[in-house]
Amino acid sequence: MYLISPKKKQYKANLHCHSTCSDGHRTPQELKVMYKDKGYSILAITDHEAPRSHSDLTDEGFIALTGYECYIRVDPSAAYKLFQKEVHLNLFARDDKNETLICYNEPYCKYIDKERQMAVPHAGSERPREYSSEYINEYIRTAKDNGYIVAYNHPYWSLECAEEMMRYEGIFSFEMCNYNSYLMNGLELNGALYDNLLLRGKAIACHGSDDNHNKNAEDHVEFDSFGAFTMIYPEKFEYSSIITAMETGEMYSSTGPEIYEVSFDPEERMLHIECSGAEHIYVYNGGKSPYRVHRCDGEASITSADFKVSRKAPYIRISVVDSSGRKADTRGFFRPELFGEN
Numbered sequence: 001m002y003l004i005s006p007k008k009k010q011y012k013a014n015l016h017c018h019s020t021c022s023d024g025h026r027t028p029q030e031l032k033v034m035y036k037d038k039g040y041s042i043l044a045i046t047d048h049e050a051p052r053s054h055s056d057l058t059d060e061g062f063i064a065l066t067g068y069e070c071y072i073r074v075d076p077s078a079a080y081k082l083f084q085k086e087v088h089l090n091l092f093a094r095d096d097k098n099e100t101l102i103c104y105n106e107p108y109c110k111y112i113d114k115e116r117q118m119a120v121p122h123a124g125s126e127r128p129r130e131y132s133s134e135y136i137n138e139y140i141r142t143a144k145d146n147g148y149i150v151a152y153n154h155p156y157w158s159l160e161c162a163e164e165m166m167r168y169e170g171i172f173s174f175e176m177c178n179y180n181s182y183l184m185n186g187l188e189l190n191g192a193l194y195d196n197l198l199l200r201g202k203a204i205a206c207h208g209s210d211d212n213h214n215k216n217a218e219d220h221v222e223f224d225s226f227g228a229f230t231m232i233y234p235e236k237f238e239y240s241s242i243i244t245a246m247e248t249g250e251m252y253s254s255t256g257p258e259i260y261e262v263s264f265d266p267e268e269r270m271l272h273i274e275c276s277g278a279e280h281i282y283v284y285n286g287g288k289s290p291y292r293v294h295r296c297d298g299e300a301s302i303t304s305a306d307f308k309v310s311r312k313a314p315y316i317r318i319s320v321v322d323s324s325g326r327k328a329d330t331r332g333f334f335r336p337e338l339f340g341e342n
Contacts, residue, residue: 001263001264001265001266002261002262002263003262003263003264003330003333004233004252004259004260004261004262004330005233005261006260006261006274008233008234008235008250009233009237010231010232010233010258011041011042011231011232011233011234011237011242012039012040012041012042012229012230012231013040013041013042013043013044013229013230013231013232013242013251014035014040014042014043014044014209014210014212014225014229014230015042015044015046015065015090015092015151015207015209015230015246016044016046016069016090016153016175016178016209016210016211016212017031017043017044017045017046017209017210017211017212018045018046018047018048018069018211018212018213018214019031019045019047021045021047021050021052021111021112022047022048022049022050022111022112023047023048023111023213024047024212024213024214025213025214025215026214028045028054028057028064029057031043031045031214032057032062032064034225035225036061036062038226040062040229041061041062041063041237042062042063042064042065042232042242043057043062043063043064043065044064044065044066044067044090044092045064045065045067046067046068046069046090046091047068047069047111047112048068048069048070048071048108048110048111049068049069049070049071049101049108049109049110049111049112050068050109050111050112050116051066051067051068051091051093051098051099051100051101051120052066052068052099053066053093053096053097053098053099054066055096055097058096058239063237063238063239063242064096065092065093065096065239065242065243066092066093066095066096066097066098066099067090067091067092067093067148068090068091069088069089069090069091069153070088070089070091070102070103070108070139070143071086071087071088071089071108072086072087072088072089072129072130072131072135072136072139073086073129073131074086074131076107076128076129077107078105078107078108078110078129083159084159085131085158085159085160085164086131086158086159087131087136087152087158087160087168088152088153088154088158089139089140089143089150089151089152089153089171090150090151090152090153091143091148091149091150092148092149092150092151092243092246093147093148093243094147094148094149094240094243095147096239098146098147098148099120099121100120100121100122100123100146100147100148101117101120101121101122101123102123102124102139102142102143102146102148103123103124103125103126103129103138103139103142104117104122104124104126105126105128105129108129123142123145123146124138124139124142124143124146125138125142133164133167133168136167136168137167137168137169137170140168140169140170140171141169141170144170149172149243149246149247150170150171150172151171151172151173151174151175151207152165152168152171152173152174152175152204153174153175153178153209153211154175154178154180154181154188154211155174155175155190155193156181156185156187156188156190156193157178157181157184157185157188161193162193162196162197162200165193165197165202166197166200166202171204172204172205172246172247172249173204173205173206173207173246173249173251173331174190174194174197174204174205174206174207175188175190175206175207175208175209175211175228175253176189176190176191176194176206176207176208176228176253176329177189177190177208177209177227177228177253177255177327178208178209178210178211178228179208179209179210179211179212179224179225179227179228179255180210180211180212180213180224181211182227182228183221183222183224183227184222189327190206191284191319191327191329194206194317194329194332195284195286195317198286198314198315198317198332198334199286199314201314203332203334204331205246205249205251205331206252206253206329206330206331207230207246207251207252207253208228208229208230208253208254208255208329209228209229209230210224210225210226210227210228210229211224212224212225227255228253228254228255229253229254229255230251230252230253230254231251231252231254231258231259231328232245232246232250232251233245233250233251234250249331251331252328252329252330252331253328253329254326254327254328254329255326255327255328256322256324256326256327256328257275257276257277257278257320257321257322257326257327257328258275258276258328259273259274259275259276259318259320259328259330260274260275260276261273261274262274262318262330264309264333264338266338266339266340268308269308269309269310269311270306270307270308270309271283271291271306271307271308271309271316272304272305272306273304273305273306273307273318273320274303274304275302275303275304275320275328276303276320276322277300277301277302277303277322277323278295278301278302278303278320278321278322279294279295279301279302279321279322279323280292280293280294280295280302280320280321281293281302281305281318281319281320281321282318282319282321283307283309283316283317283318283319284315284316284317284318284319285309285310285313285314285315285316286313286314286315286316287310287312287313291307291309293305301322301323309338311335311339313335314334314335315332315333315334315335316332316333316338317329317330317331317332317333318330
């Protein structure tokens with residue numbers, strides 16, 4: 001069976017992006033041109049507390065996803081505090097015309113004018129936001145009830161750990177790499193955190209995003225576009241099919257490499273991987289030592305690998321590393337999906 005099928009076309013996506021509709025420095029049209037020129041087919045412009053359909057950017061070879069980024073802080077005034085935890089979520093609309101603002105709070109809407117704040121539909125409680133798992137879960141439920149799927153953003157930057165994330169319900173994926181945060185902290189590569197969640201039975205996918213604001217020129221060391229992306233493989237290149245593929249984990253995170261095929265034979269317990277040229281391939285399995293293969297000096301780069309998977313492995317996930325240290329990471333595939341058993 002295929003875990004990543006070579007029969008499905010993969011589309012390159014940036015699922016976290018800011019424009020001049022909030023604190024970004026490029027217009028939505030400029031962002032489309034930038035990303036389309038770099039081979040992207042999907043772009044979600046997720047401005048802060050600013051739900052806005054950009055369906056006018058969609059054309060035959062490019063789809064703009066409707067969504068926005070919300071945030072929940074300790075301070076009821078929504079003030080940024082360097083040493084306080086917070087939560088940021090990306091909401092992706094199932095309907096590309098959905099501009100519903102969830103749990104409206106005026107202090108959080110500083111990037112959009114009052115007229116627009118009142119013009120879009122509102123849903124959910126408008127009481128002051130609380131940094132608590134109870135409130136965050138209420139927020140996620142309200143978003144899902146009103147036509148969104150919900151992803152979790154930059155956990156390292158947010159100062160959150162596995163214990164907090166395990167309490168959140170209804171998140172379909174989290175950012176394996178947030179490139180803007182990585183440029184700031186060098187640590188927003190969240191593989192270890194992801195495995196910690198998988199070991200605890202948290203069945204969420206992972207994706208890569210730029211979180212670009214584009215305040216720096218392209219030749220600047222902190223230029224924040226084109227650093228982390230998601231490869232999505234929907235049944236059809238259509239808006240609703242892309243949302244379904246995201247929600248069901250038909251995607252993987254990357255900062256460079258591509259994974260063309262992952263297949264598994266449950267009878268023989270054999271895992272087969274085909275990918276772009278790599279230095280290392282790891283298969284994390286919930287144990288102390290992942291399955292792995294490395295390119296030796298003088299050998300060609302690795303483009304395929306086979307591993308025998310233990311029935312005791314609670315899950316597997318694949319990580320492909322190229323010669324520049326860039327990585328592609330699949331979601332976790334749990335035992336029932338692999339063997340049809342608990």
